[in-house]
Amino acid sequence: MAPEKLLELLSELQQGKTTTEDVVARLAHLPYEDLDFAKIDHHRPLRTGMPEVIYGAGKTDAQVLEIFARMAAAGGNVLATRVSPTAAEAVRQKFPGAVHHAIARTLALRQEKREPRPGTLAILCAGTSDLPVAEEAAVTAELMGNTIARVYDVGVAGLHRLLAQREVLTQARALIVCAGMEGALPTVVAGLVRAPVIAVPTSVGYGASFGGIAALLGMLNSCAPNVAVVNIDNGFGAACFATSILAAREA
Amino acid sequence: MAPEKLLELLSELQQGKTTTEDVVARLAHLPYEDLDFAKIDHHRPLRTGMPEVIYGAGKTDAQVLEIFARMAAAGGNVLATRVSPTAAEAVRQKFPGAVHHAIARTLALRQEKREPRPGTLAILCAGTSDLPVAEEAAVTAELMGNTIARVYDVGVAGLHRLLAQREVLTQARALIVCAGMEGALPTVVAGLVRAPVIAVPTSVGYGASFGGIAALLGMLNSCAPNVAVVNIDNGFGAACFATSILAAREA
Amino acid sequence: MAPEKLLELLSELQQGKTTTEDVVARLAHLPYEDLDFAKIDHHRPLRTGMPEVIYGAGKTDAQVLEIFARMAAAGGNVLATRVSPTAAEAVRQKFPGAVHHAIARTLALRQEKREPRPGTLAILCAGTSDLPVAEEAAVTAELMGNTIARVYDVGVAGLHRLLAQREVLTQARALIVCAGMEGALPTVVAGLVRAPVIAVPTSVGYGASFGGIAALLGMLNSCAPNVAVVNIDNGFGAACFATSILAAREA
Amino acid sequence: MAPEKLLELLSELQQGKTTTEDVVARLAHLPYEDLDFAKIDHHRPLRTGMPEVIYGAGKTDAQVLEIFARMAAAGGNVLATRVSPTAAEAVRQKFPGAVHHAIARTLALRQEKREPRPGTLAILCAGTSDLPVAEEAAVTAELMGNTIARVYDVGVAGLHRLLAQREVLTQARALIVCAGMEGALPTVVAGLVRAPVIAVPTSVGYGASFGGIAALLGMLNSCAPNVAVVNIDNGFGAACFATSILAAREA
Amino acid sequence: MAPEKLLELLSELQQGKTTTEDVVARLAHLPYEDLDFAKIDHHRPLRTGMPEVIYGAGKTDAQVLEIFARMAAAGGNVLATRVSPTAAEAVRQKFPGAVHHAIARTLALRQEKREPRPGTLAILCAGTSDLPVAEEAAVTAELMGNTIARVYDVGVAGLHRLLAQREVLTQARALIVCAGMEGALPTVVAGLVRAPVIAVPTSVGYGASFGGIAALLGMLNSCAPNVAVVNIDNGFGAACFATSILAAREA
Amino acid sequence: MAPEKLLELLSELQQGKTTTEDVVARLAHLPYEDLDFAKIDHHRPLRTGMPEVIYGAGKTDAQVLEIFARMAAAGGNVLATRVSPTAAEAVRQKFPGAVHHAIARTLALRQEKREPRPGTLAILCAGTSDLPVAEEAAVTAELMGNTIARVYDVGVAGLHRLLAQREVLTQARALIVCAGMEGALPTVVAGLVRAPVIAVPTSVGYGASFGGIAALLGMLNSCAPNVAVVNIDNGFGAACFATSILAAREA
Amino acid sequence: MAPEKLLELLSELQQGKTTTEDVVARLAHLPYEDLDFAKIDHHRPLRTGMPEVIYGAGKTDAQVLEIFARMAAAGGNVLATRVSPTAAEAVRQKFPGAVHHAIARTLALRQEKREPRPGTLAILCAGTSDLPVAEEAAVTAELMGNTIARVYDVGVAGLHRLLAQREVLTQARALIVCAGMEGALPTVVAGLVRAPVIAVPTSVGYGASFGGIAALLGMLNSCAPNVAVVNIDNGFGAACFATSILAAREA
């Protein structure tokens, strides 16, 4: 609850327009909606600038649909990640405007029109197998109002493919770099640019990649200092974090 | 080497002002200085906006001193991290203006004057034992031209201490949050602000903290989406990454 | 075997009412029932105050049914956890009174009536995906005679949802707190209450959550001192442990 | 801040006895003391029933002394754990009444007199090498007002030593069981009693004990349901948790 | 090749009964049979006293059948472990005398009659879910000529069930003890007997049992000195190792 | 781009045969083909002597087919590894000349005829279950122009099978040794030969083999100094590395 | 307590020679000696055939001395392992007959004379650095009445050194094989003999040996079936286990 909101509330109390009991109650009950099995935090966009998003994994199709419907009713954009094809189908029957990106495993309903904010967010990936993660990041970031430049399949064992894209990289205001296996791409990229590089380890690989641990450790130990890391396969989180950077320019 | 630089070089060639051999040589030799055991990358500040920094751990006092001297001769600010007291002493005998922060284990020589850039960078830590990491971040960030707000000893088991600082948090343009043990502080902070939160796990703890692994995993799995993570105890990297965010606002 | 039981037995021997061979035999054979592939410990309720419970995972439907039937014949409440839908169906055909909770994956037959013991046990979870674990705890604890207060979907990235339930938390005599991902909820809760907090890491998450390890480590390293931890996804164990606390008040 | 406190504060506001600005300020500033490098949470005892305790590891002697002095000035009992001999000496010069337990590595100043609460807390350990952890638990629990029964060196490879203490075990209202190596003792004990068993893995062992991991995993996987676990070597936390159980009986 | 065999061969050479080329060839070609994808070591029984055994996992049904047929043709007992039901069916169509133990996942063809060797081998398991491992050990050991005493479902949380079997335990000449979860049973058993205890961790459990790692570590760290450990779920290896102990008595 | 190529390009510029813009463009755009979801590096064979290869895992059948077709059009040999049977079928419908090795999971199209280079590459494996990895290595190495000697099923527990093949081993110019479980075979082999031994851990095993980690660690810790290691199950990489050794002899 | 002992005790009761109270007391109090910080299990030799041994690590010199003295007073052989030089010195001043083996870090007092039992126990190690572990095993086994054959520095990278000792190996009734690094020696040895092989991983190595984990995993995954494993560096345990095997032949 914003300080000004609190001052206003207390002024009403002071002026006798409300009771102490009422203030206590309102202090405690910030706006969220209780679905019994979930509490939708409609207040979050105000507080953090990020929409609450449906994480589809581990939820039944019916749960995904119900939460999606409630959020859609609130009028903002709605995003679900890690949605199964059947859940996507179920939602799209009720919300034909919702767009399902099969590779990114996302379902997006755009209800708000806004100008994309200035500055590009470059999204890179090392190989074709990293596409689902890179696209989850791209779809999320686009819905949050960013302009995206995709630079895919530029792994470090063929440097010239990467160097050919140098101009795109140096002009980006933030970069999301997805890579599995040894996860070296974010470090090499970060050595070429001034902007912050958000590294996303992917679970691509086999054997001693250990489902993304090798890439994760590689990125955490980057010898380039303008690198920070999110969870394995967390394209969504990378997009949110990038948005928090780019949006800050607006403030 | 920036594209315009290359175009200019090639024009000279076209105009007969230089030879092909010379161009090949200059293409290959971007400016770095070879100390035999180290190659100082004087070009890095131009390329990435970050000074090259001396990582003191695993270097002899003599090596630290020699690299420090070469960098100082280049005229910019010089920073050494993880310096031992004896290395610090050795450097300060030759560079009395170098400042040694014992808790942060840093040695800083400020040779450039510049206005601090607008916007504050908040640096938080969960407990007193996290101070060396938080201070490494603070000293680094200050030398790189940022304004710092320190918020220390605000662990999540006593939420009111954190909530009392809410105004400082919400006004920061970026936040660095250091925590060991369970590493929950960045998540709780990120739920209160819109700005990006850079999480720094520290090796504070014992037993199943495994030298910071517990905190690292906690931060990577944060349920707040505006969190990214750097290596355990990497206060320096967090400061560089934060600078890459704040500096972007200037561009 | 309780000391008084032994004294009585030895008295009978002393009085010639029994033989030494018989005593040796009875000392060795405390009451359990041998099903060849399992030994049912009917004596456990007397010894530990906890019913023996059928752990359904890794047992065939026929094995579950046979053990369930033997336990039911003993007259007490019967509980099976981690039961598959087919095993549940098989049992319910023979015991229509057995209740199957699909989300909790439990099967419960209540044959004993008793007053719920005084004091509430609060059961919290961080997100919707933690429900199976929280409900396993709730079903188990209810069958063992406790009064439950459910507080679900109150993750730490939206503190106001948790703080709104503060009254419920502070009045509970013990709390079970289930969370996956970074597992920070038990620590935050424990900072708000005086009662013991039993932390249950869940396998909810992906990537560096490592099937619950991140949450487990976070809880073991809690900076709040009134927290103890059970195995990943062990809602049943948390309920038993909580019962051992609440039941102690009766003694 | 307790609800009644808030109602009272708001009443004062309603009656014009205070201003809205003042209420906002007081809402934000619950009682803690700011030492610059540490914030002492004098409010914690009220909120959680546990004294704030000085964790000595990673603090300088001077820091330990300063925090100890501030806490002592507040009039309650003061406890420091993991204190080095030199830190203990430094504090005892100023506070001769502070008791240093060398094996437990604790420093305790008793300034409050209170009746020990009824019911015993049994503290067991498997071998002689577990004594530092068991004694840290014992010293902490005694200072918090509990009556302790020590049962040491009763490892499971010599069951008769444990069974000989059966009476002590069954009469305890809670048990703390410390063990390193394979960590089997808590499970065996929990099979003999009705009360809650708090398992403390210790770092005793070598090779594949991995500094307590083997014992920790053993305890988390206990096949007895009345067992919960704290961090490796965390005798202090076990004592606090046990106190939260025993103290609940008073309420 | 035994030394006497070599001496004999060289004598033949010395006496002109053979050529140097022939000796080199025979030195190199000890008896094994080459199936292209496998080399059957018919010599192993002579060398190590153990039949070569078909490890069924990762082999096609056709491969299992072909190796089984070749071994059967050699006239000794044949054993296949970890066989799928379809592989078992395929073999049994050709070898109706082969016995398939579904729980043990073994397929055994007994072609040699021999007296069981004196002395019993006790095989224990902690719970019903450990049966496949215990039975793999039992079937293997029986085929190798041992007399087995099965003692199942005697976990340490109900000590009386184990103590009731004490006579069987103390009379065994070797013991195989299978347990998952915390894996404490071998340690407790080893404290009651003089004979060697072969501990078999099983993958029974969930969460922090990590597929048997917890049990494995517990057994490796046993505080009882007459315990040695084999791989997780390796009932077959335990039986072979036990046979190497019991057979030694015959020599 | 080779230095001579660059000199030539710059000469053309100097002579007015080209423009600076053109040179910049050509410097940046080395030959690769952009399929939107993949960038085919036709330049790699020139640069590294290795064909770019399609890693089939995680790609759709359509993606495999499209990349395969593009590569085939370039005229060289084409290799795909880890291809599913359906992807192999799809490709073979269009390229009937492509050979599918089911065990090796490879698909190879030979369009270049060349003499096999002199010297043999020995490929060994410890057991039948290691065949897929050994065959992936063999198929790859053959396509790259090497002569292979296969030595299969020669695990260290039956040394005579290995020693019988000693002549093949000592004559090889490089050796690839695949083994799962304890992974000891490369060390034993390396003690018998002068040539480099490339160790390939396989994921064969169960329990504490941890999907090949045990074998990997064993090989990394080899007490023989002429051993280097590639990733678990990476038969393809071992073949490439061996080729880089054998091809060097040609230079 | 042996069954016959119990029958006798109960007969006395039946005949009025003792009271029920006395029987209960004696049942509970099997012979151990309570030193406050340790309970010496004088009964263990009777029960398990192994002397209780002082594990010196983590005990003060004074504690080692006191326990040593108590055990010596009981008249049997006394053994302390992992003793520091100062502890050894302290004990030897009081017990000049105690022998200190510096490499094995043992202290042994032989007070019982007995014939060595028939049959040799072979103790092997792979390299010179494994000597402390091998010698701990040898000293322990000798004190327990076994005849030892030492075969040292026979690592698998030089097979001929091992094969030269083949006769010693095949004649041993049990073998202890110590190895660090890749830990392959026990497997190779087990392929040459019929007797049980007790594998002891040592912490010898660096890097990816991880303090003995690589060797431990290698041994657990041995492809030879007559191998069982004890804890890293546990020469003492290996000797006890071997004794339990060899002593069984006497029964």
Add this chain to the structure above:
Amino acid sequence: MAPEKLLELLSELQQGKTTTEDVVARLAHLPYEDLDFAKIDHHRPLRTGMPEVIYGAGKTDAQVLEIFARMAAAGGNVLATRVSPTAAEAVRQKFPGAVHHAIARTLALRQEKREPRPGTLAILCAGTSDLPVAEEAAVTAELMGNTIARVYDVGVAGLHRLLAQREVLTQARALIVCAGMEGALPTVVAGLVRAPVIAVPTSVGYGASFGGIAALLGMLNSCAPNVAVVNIDNGFGAACFATSILAAREA
């Protein structure tokens, strides 16, 4: 023993020039020297082309000296690695010609003169802290007759430093690449050359570098196929492996 050697030996036997006993003895006793605590394998150079080398870690100064002396007496070059300064001093007093490289921690005595073999071995490292490992490789490789090109401090975050050395890299016949932290350098290098790249992870780094694990995993997962890996910090092994490659060209 080479086959021709065996044929010759057997001919002598056939011709009556020797006895069967003698042949058996000679077959068994290949040339090694027994120092009681070590068996020096003088035969290894013949068999594997590598001198046996003294691994100094974990050996006493006296042991190092004794083995060094015996090897020197055999007349070839002698190398000791990981030698402490005191051991080096002890050896150099007796062998003044032995050269001690303090950074490489090696001690080398050159007694054989030979022409360096043709072709260079490039040795690279990413940072100054990797020097000890790179120099251990360089000293070892030089003693084994190779020509070295050192390329140090060329980490991937400053690509131009590496690219400036491209000519050296492409002309090398093999490359050893040492890197800690994220370990990306070998992959980038391997993308630029045709020759085999031997990757050496170093323990340089902190936090999530886990003593070299991050670098090790990065290298094992390299997306460049001409990379193989040795143990962490194993500069010696890398040099031996490189020698086995370069020497093969001579055969």
